[in-house]
Each structure stands twice: as structure tokens, then as C-alpha cells.
């Protein structure tokens with residue numbers, strides 16, 4: 001059997017050698033390297049790329065003993081028979097499961113690490129003899145392949161991105177399972193070759209039309225995230241006392257570009273808190289320890305480099321998928337891009353996420369049926385990846401989704417990471433297939449670290465501390481059970497058994513097993529004593545990046561996607577689109593029209609000849625003014641509470657600025673503006689009165705003018721989600737209302753002279769109170785929403 005495997009390996013390796021050697025001899029010779037002369041600049045012939053892949057796959061090999069023959073056999077057989085599946089990506093993922101599976105696919109039995117190292121199907125010698133390694137280890141590899149890659153992949157930016165990718169720790173970044181196989185044994189010398197091989201796969205999949213183009217065409221700034229001894233506590237204020245609660249206790253870890261780090265743990269273990277903390281979204285005053293991005297502390301610049309997908313999908317229900325992504329692109333992409341380029345980017349993201357079919361469907365919400373849960377999640381992810389972020393954080397992206405959709409989402413994350421991005425996600429209860437897709441894992445229990453390391457080695461680690469599943473189970477389920485302190489169906493480490501045997505009542509539960517608290521304590525201690533120091537030392541090693549790239553992260557400059565005026569226009573249009581159903585609903589139109597008709601009928605044939613009639617008219621006008629003043633107020637009341645989550649999300653991502661400035665100068669300027677608008681309004685009233693010189697016609701025209709303003713203002717200006725518009729709107733309402741009264745009452749002297757409000761002193765004090773009141777109100781709202789001004 002051993003012999004058979006060796007010869008199979010050699011055959012494969014020789015095939016690869018032929019292909020690679022041909023590529024070296026003539027990198028632009030399409031025929032030799034399997035590139036057909038397609039009009040788009042050439043595509044990789046499926047046959048030859050399959051050959052390349054087939055030959056490259058055995059790279060996971062090391063010398064093997066015959067005790068693992070069964071594994072080798074299945075692996076070889078898989079490679080042999082799955083070739084037709086390669087284009088669908090099935091073989092890739094299966095191969096990956098098979099390779100990762102040594103440590104956790106077959107939960108229920110455990111293999112010591114040295115055996116795992118030996119359990120690969122082909123020996124080093126097999127490959128070395130084939131000459132494949134010798135070729136790949138040559139420095140010229142990337143250089144030789146680069147022009148070829150550009151031919152294959154018509155988007156040069158991607159080729160450049162991938163080439164860059166290959167230089168910076170590609171051993172960890174490379175997502176090609178075949179390439180990763182070399183990583184196991186040869187972490188440094190094959191860096192260049194790994195990316196080359198990955199790109200061949202990308203082209204293969206593209207050509208087969210079974211896989212979407214890789215994410216992001218522009219190179220991404222690589223960001224390495226490290227966090228050491230993170231602690232976080234909250235202060236809970238009671239009626240009489242304050243109490244401190246530790247949420248996180250000394251969490252350390254790291255994640256590199258190209259990797260997906262999963263944060264796992266039971267409910268309340270601190271996953272979301274940790275994610276928010278390392279995503280720069282928590283108040284830093286109660287944070288201990290450090291977290292760095294390319295060895296630099298968090299800076300505001302990172303806001304534009306970080307994508308954060310929250311657990312709740314914060315989207316406008318009445319916008320379509322395309323509109324949602326287009327507005328995000330317009331607001332968030334840099335000013336250097338044109339409007340068309342931004343719109344193009346939104347369409348690219350739609351196709352990258354496979355949302356073409358539902359791009360014109362409304363997102364939907366509690367009252368409107370819209371896209372499915374999985375599609376909605378992808379839109380949320382699209383909203384973030386549209387900016388080509390270096391770091392992507394996701395809070396439970398798979399919650400509430402079926403296992404297939406969840407798998408698709410995690411596959412998507414893997415693809416995103418493949419583009420050189422750093423991905424961190426919390427996850428609740430992943431299926432075993434899903435679990436296998438993570439590169440690194442952090443297991444939390446009550447805010448403490450129970451495991452940090454490769455996801456593929458988690459089972460091995462717990463086995464080494466005496467925790468093994470007694471029945472075959474999903475590794476994620478096993479880990480969560482452990483983190484919960486639930487050790488049913490788990491073999492108990494002897495140390496814990498001893499505790500129960502010596503009759504420690506605290507340690508024992510009713511069924512004679514150690515209590516969850518004791519299990520937790522044991523796991524925390526085991527990690528502290530066996531792994532923590534080693535991992536912390538690794539975190540001390542500086543990031544292998546140029547100083548220039550590192551310093552970019554610490555830049556204090558914030559990047560706005562659009563100028564203030566553009567932001568205002570985009571938000572205005574978005575507000576109108578989102579509420580078009582509300583504005584133009586039949587209910588609203590009927591409400592307005594019927595009120596107008598009733599008021600018109602009341603005004604019709606009324607006269608002002610006697611003081612009594614005049615009083616009737618004044619009463620009616622007062623009602624009109626109050627009604628139209630308050631009607632929009634009540635409809636606008638719900639705007640901000642409803643939009644609060646969106647406002648917080650968009651402000652956290654620096655999508656736009658709030659323009660309320662809390663300074664005395666601004667306050668007096670606002671007052672001046674309001675005062676001038678009163679003067680202008682008075683001017684209008686005087687002009688109307690003087691032109692018509694007829695009380696009834698003048699008041700009618702003034703009312704119509706004012707109401708037109710009010711309706712326009714009330715229906716459009718009021719809903720723009722910028723506080724300043726709200727304040728202006730309120731002032732506007734006040735002034736139009738006052739103007740209305742003024743115009744009416746000025747001309748109705750002396751009958752209602754008693755309630756004239758044009759007394760200068762009253763006016764100024766009312767104005768000050770009004771402006772101050774509005775600003776105070778806005779300030780309090782902002783403070784309550786923790787948005788700052």
C-alpha cells in the first residue's frame with residue numbers, strides 16, 4: 001500500500017512538474033501553461049488547471065508510517081475521483097475537510113500530534129524526487145507567473161493584490177487548500193508558490209463559471225490585529241451602591257490578514273463585548289490590556305478601514321437591495337471616486353454576493369415582506385465590504401439561519417478573507433461543516449479564555465488536558481458543552497475526578513460529576529498554565545510589515561466619503577425614498593385633503609363685518625395654524641426613535657457628520673438667522689397686505705403662502721435625519737405660525753388687539769427661549785444617544 005501511494009504521488013508530482021516546467025519555460029506561451037487564447041486575454045484551460053491542482057494537492061504530505069494507511073488511502077482515492085468536482089469547489093472544500101479532519105473531523109477518537117504529523121498521504125521524498133519542490137522554491141516563481149496571472153485574470157489590480165498578498169505571510173493567508181498543504185511543512189520557503197497556485201484555482205473556478213470572482217479588486221491595506229490581556233468591566237449603579245462587574249478577564253489573541261477568527265462561547269460569555277472592544281466600539285475608560293492594529297493603537301483612521309456587521313440587521317425596510325448598497329457606496333467611498341464609479345461598485349458587490357436576483361426587492365421589515373434572512377444578512381455584509389475594509393467584524397452573522405444558508409455565509413467570509421482581509425466573527429452554535437471553515441478560534445467561558453489557537457487544533461488541545469468526547473459529536477457542540485461546564489458524554493480529566501472522589505461537596509453535583517464552576521476553573525487554569533505564556537510570547541513578535549504601512553494605521557486623519565453638501569443631498573434623497581410610502585400613502589393624502597375641505601367649508605361665506613364674525617374667523621385661523629403646526633410635529637415624532645439604530649451605526653462608521661455645534665458663537669448665529677427670517681416673514685406679510693389692501697384677500701393669500709411653506713417644510717424638510725434640519729424645521733414652524741397670526745391680527749385691529757404678539761420684548765424673549773430650548777433639547781437628545789455633537 002505504501003508503495004502504491006508513493007507511486008501515485010510520483011505520478012501526480014510528475015504531471016505537475018511538466019505543467020510548471022512548461023510555465024517557467026514560456027510563461028506567456030498560453031498553450032504550454034494551459035492558457036487558451038480567449039478574447040478576454042486568455043483563460044486557463046480547465047484540463048490543465050485540473051492537472052495542476054491534482055498534482056499540487058499531494059503537497060500535504062510528509063513521510064508516513066503504515067499505521068495511517070487508511071487515511072492515506074481515502075485521501076488518494078478522493079483526489080483521484082473528485083477531479084470532476086473541482087470546478088464546483090466541492091473537491092476543494094472536501095479536501096480541506098479531509099486535511100483538517102485529522103484533528104477534529106472524526107471526533108470520538110483522538111490521535112497524538114506526532115501521528116497527525118505523519119498522517120499525510122505522500123512523503124516529502126515523493127515530491128522532492130519529482131522536482132516539484134525544487135522548482136517552486138526558486139525565487140523566480142512569482143516573477144515567472146505574474147504576467148501569466150494577469151493574462152488569466154483580466155483584472156490587473158487583483159493580480160497585484162494577490163502578488164502583494166504572497167509576500168506578506170502568505171503561509172497563513174493563503175486560502176488555497178493545496179497551497180496550505182505546503183504551509184504545514186514549509187512555512188517560509190514556499191510563500192511565493194502558494195499564491196501562484198491559489199490564483200490558478202481562482203481562474204479555474206471562474207472559467208467553470210461555478211465560482212464568483214474573488215472579492216475586491218483593489219489591494220487592501222493589510223491589518224494584523226493583536227490583543228493582549230484584555231479586561232473589561234462595567235460599573236452598575238444601584239440606588240444606594242455601585243458595583244463593578246468583570247465582563248472580560250485577560251483575553252489574548254491575534255488574527256492576520258487572510259484569516260477568519262471565530263469567537264465562540266455560551267450565551268453571556270462575552271463574545272459580543274470582545275468583538276465590540278477590538279472593533280473600537282467600546283468606551284475605553286474601563287478597558288485594560290492592549291489591542292493593536294499593525295502594532296499601532298486604535299485611531300480614528302481605522303473607522304474607515306473597519307467594517308462592522310452588527311447582530312441586528314440595521315437596514316431601511318423600504319429601500320431595495322440595490323438602493324441600500326448604492327447609498328452606502330455614495331456615502332462611504334472616498335471622494336476621489338466619481339458618482340458612477342461608486343454606483344458601479346455597488347453593482348459589483350451585488351454580483352459578488354450573488355444578490356442579482358433580489359436586487360430590486362425591498363429589504364422589508366416587520367410590516368413589509370422583503371428579502372429572505374440570508375439575503376438580508378448578505379446585504380448587511382455588502383454594506384460593509386463595499387468600502388473594501390481591511391478588517392471585518394461580524395456579530396453572529398449566522399444566527400437564525402438554516403445550516404445551508406449559514407454555511408454559505410461562512411463560505412462568503414472565507415472568500416472575503418481570501419482577498420487579504422482580516423475577519424473576526426462571533427458564532428453561536430456552528431455545525432461541524434461550518435466549524436471547519438474557521439482558521440482560528442477563541443473559546444470563551446464567563447469572560448475568560450478557555451482556548452485560543454487554530455480551530456483545527458482545538459480538539460487536540462482539549463484532548464491533551466483530558467477532555468474527550470465519549471460519543472461522536474460536532475466539535476463545536478463539544479466545545480460549547482465544555483465552556484458551559486457541562487461534561488455529560490465527556491471523559492473527565494483525572495484531576496477533576498479526584499476532586500469529586502475526595503468528597504469536596506462544592507465540586508460535586510447531584511449526579512456525582514464535577515460542578516460547572518469547577519470545570520470552568522479547571523479549563524481556565526489549564527489554558528493559563530499550558531498555553532497562555534507561549535501565545536503571549538508570539539504576540540510580542542513585531543509584525544513583518546514596512547514601517548510606512550504600519551504608520552498609515554495610526555494616521556489621525558478621518559476620511560469622509562462625501563462633502564457636507566453631498567452628504568446632505570444623499571441623506572435627503574434617501575429619506576424621501578425610504579418614506580415615499582409614508583408621504584404618498586392614501587391614508588395621509590385623504591387625511592390632509594379631508595381636513596382642508598372641512599376647513600375650507602368653514603371659511604366659505606364667513607365674513608368679518610361684525611366683531612363676532614371676526615372672532616369666528618380668528619378662531620378658525622388659530623385652529624388652522626395650530627393644526628398644521630402640530631400635524632407634522634406628531635408625524636415627525638417617530639422619525640428619530642425609529643432611525644436611532646441606523647444613525648448610531650452610520651455615525652460609528654463615520655458615514656456623515658452631525659452639524660450641531662455646541663458653541664456660543666453658533667448659538668448667537670442661529671438666533672440671528674431666526675431673527676432675520678422673522679424680519680423677512682414680516683416683510684412678506686406687509687407686502688401682501690399693502691398690495692391687496694383688502695383684509696379678507698390678504699389674509700387668504702398669506703394663509704395660502706404660509707401653508708404651502710408649512711406643508712412643503714413639514715413634509716420634506718422635517719424628515720431629513722440631520723438634527724439641524726429638525727431644529728430649523730421647528731423654528732420654521734414657529735415662525736410661520738407666528739407670521740400667520742401676525743398677518744391675521746395686524747389687519748384685524750382693533751377687534752383682537754389684545755392678543756397681538758408683536759411686542760418687541762415678548763418677541764425677543766420668546767425667540768431666545770425657543771432657540772435655547774430647541775438647542776437644549778437637541779443637546780440632551782444627542783447626549784442620551786451617546787453620539788456627541
Ligand SMILES: Nc1ncnc2c1ncn2[C@@H]1O[C@H](COP(=O)(O)OP(=O)(O)OP(=O)(O)O)[C@@H](O)[C@H]1O
Pocket residue numbers: 234236245247265266267268269270271272273274428
Ligand atoms: N453594559 C453592560 N452592563 C451590564 N452588563 C453587561 C454590559 N455589557 C455586557 N454585560 C454583561 O456581560 C456579559 C457578556 O455579554 P455579551 O453580550 O458580550 O455576551 P455574548 O457572549 O455575546 O452573549 P450572546 O451570545 O447571548 O449574545 C453578559 O452577562 C452581559 O449581561
